[in-house]
Amino acid sequence: MKLIIGFLGLCLTSLVSNAQLKLPAGFKAVTVLSDFGSVRHIAVAPNGVVFIHLGRLKDGKGIYRLQDTNGDGKPDKIFAFGDFPGTGMAIRDGYLYASSDEEVFRYKLDADANVVNPGHPERIVTGLLARGEHQPKAITLDYSGNLYVNIGAYSNACQIDDRQKGSPGRMPCPILDSAGGIWQFRADVPNQTYGNDHDHRYATGLRNVVGLDWNRQTNSLFVMQHGRDQLSYLYPQYWNDKQSAELPAECMYELHKGSDCGYPYIFYDQFQHKQVLGPEYGGDGKKEPSEHYQDPILAFPGHLAPDGLLFYTGDQFPAKYKNGAFIAFHGSWNRAPEPQEGFYVVFAPFENGKPTGKWEIFADNFAGGPDKMSPSKAEHRPCGLAQGPDGSIYVTDDNRNGGVWKISYHK
């Protein structure tokens, strides 16, 4: 009996502390930054210095370097630079990479992760399309000198008239020429852009990707796609609001050069376990496409908006987390009038480079309660993920007054 009471006590403690987050037993969250700004993606240097990119400038700057010199978990040395807001933030081989909505820059870091020349970054990629819809350019790098950039489709489903009832899909979809996929650039060559003959296009048929990460175990790129919106609004004859809240799946893909995941012609129905033809291209929710595209390796419920992906390579967390994927789900808006969902970080275990399929919610309650599960009411919306040198992970919040948490495991 005592044991049960003790266990309940432990559970309660983990519910009320942790800076409002609900975490599995043994995990603890501390607030690194709060009420700071719209923190999009995050990168941590080998010495533990944290870099964050803001979706809107704060005091005229878009990138903040955070250093905790006295070990209390809070940054006491903060340095702001970069006059562009944006999403992408990554560190590789002594450089910090940062993206605006049209370009990718890099800053040389010294051995202490100081920014060598904060006023003069090297421009690595330029001239990328940003047409309002899905314009953030999320980035990651491999370990062979390549940079991967998401260029989101500036459309919901490539209709002639975007999001308009009855407007058919364009065939072939011209957006795919310069968006709706992942582009690959050299990490150290200045001023690259689209080029000819899709020579930089790595993968296509992806509507929009914000969470992406290089998996060191499989040595391949993994991405989380934001699936299409508004099935029941545009096609009430095929889907009701309840179905439309869950469909299509938010998909994880393992990409290789030349991957085609089928957007906008198909979407993945996680209940029928198959690709179905998009309604703008003659689909009715059951018809399959004549051409088969790459299948996802994991399918999550619809509209949760995966904005961060991180493969865990640390040793701090229990063994089951090693090489598994953390996914930050920003939270849905396109489930209305059904209740919204998301606003949590999920863990998807992997074995031998493949997901087991048994994903679970890892960090919950970013919204701050069931009555706040909506994009405008949520207190926090998880966005970026990164791993620190000690094996802790960081989660960002891109609400206007967002911040950063650090989640650690203590036996």
Added chain:
Amino acid sequence: MKYLLLSFALAFGFMSLTSKPAAPAQSGIKASITRGKQVYLQQCLACHQVDASGVPNMNPPLIKTKQVLGDKTALIKIVLNGLKGVDIDGDSYNGVMAPHPDLTDREIADVLTYVRNSFGNKASAVTAAQVKVVRAAN
């Protein structure tokens, strides 16, 4: 000549509509709000949300904004022509709103009257006649 007569007749029709006494117009607003709610549920809610609070960075809120409470002509045009990219109180919204020319004058008047008198908003009604004029000049 026929058209001239017709436009006179139409103009007269408008005048007689707008010069009706206030009391029936009041009950007219109530009926308009009731009908407008149904239009909102079908056409607007998916993006602007159940409580009209919108989606940060994407779909604008419809609560006490100058677009909702202000110039009716501009507001009617948003429904007729759609909208992409708008700044409200320093926040930018990038969501794409499709045009809704398929809605009738009555439906547009009703839904705008509903929105202007719900979610904490309080503003005068939009009439079908006003929508008709804006649509004709659009």
